[in-house]
Amino acid sequence: MPDYKEMYLTMVRETEKAITILEEVEEASNILIAAQRDCEEMYINSPEPVVQLLDRRDRPAEREAGNKANHTPYTEAEKRRIDNILKAFANFIREQNYFDIVYSEKVGYVQLLTGRAETEPATILKTAEEMIDTLFYEVTNKVVYDPNNQRPNRDTLELSEYEESESRRLLTEIVDTMEEDRDCWTAYLDAYFKDYQGSFK
Numbered sequence: 001m002p003d004y005k006e007m008y009l010t011m012v013r014e015t016e017k018a019i020t021i022l023e024e025v026e027e028a029s030n031i032l033i034a035a036q037r038d039c040e041e042m043y044i045n046s047p048e049p050v051v052q053l054l055d056r057r058d059r060p061a062e063r064e065a066g067n068k069a070n071h072t073p074y075t076e077a078e079k080r081r082i083d084n085i086l087k088a089f090a091n092f093i094r095e096q097n098y099f100d101i102v103y104s105e106k107v108g109y110v111q112l113l114t115g116r117a118e119t120e121p122a123t124i125l126k127t128a129e130e131m132i133d134t135l136f137y138e139v140t141n142k143v144v145y146d147p148n149n150q151r152p153n154r155d156t157l158e159l160s161e162y163e164e165s166e167s168r169r170l171l172t173e174i175v176d177t178m179e180e181d182r183d184c185w186t187a188y189l190d191a192y193f194k195d196y197q198g199s200f201k
Helices: 004-045 060-071 076-095 128-144 161-175 181-200
Strands: 099-104 108-113 122-125
Touching: 076 099, 076 128, 076 161, 076 181, 099 128, 128 161, 161 181
Parallel strands: none
Antiparallel strands: 099 108, 108 122
């Protein structure tokens, strides 16, 4: 004979489980409905976005001038002077791991500083004078921060006698390899060191 009591109890237990699950589903459904309503309220009460169409025809003269400038960052003569400098300093630049000089057809020559702590990672070098001054400075820094250099006075940024002499020697060796402007940049050395030392007084 079938166990009707057990059949009844089984049905009651499973019905209670089903009711519990349905209640949980209903609670979850209520949470989702409330969230949907909150989002709708947030959307309705948000200010309208400001949409502004860009007029791509604005300032046509400036755009045309900019486009022309991008194609010719240097005159032919200035580009040749800079290339002459870079050819002489090529080995020095290649040996350094904290900066590089690259060329962009749009902006010209750019010095990139590769150290992670640098705050000004790029400088556009617009003239031969800016290029030579930058490279003179980098050679001088190499001497100043050489681990074997024992600065007699660490409280000043002026060059010591050794630092100026060694920097001048290295720079003279490089400048002497130039095919053009050798005399110009040799003479510039005196002005460079005078300005360098004077900037820290």
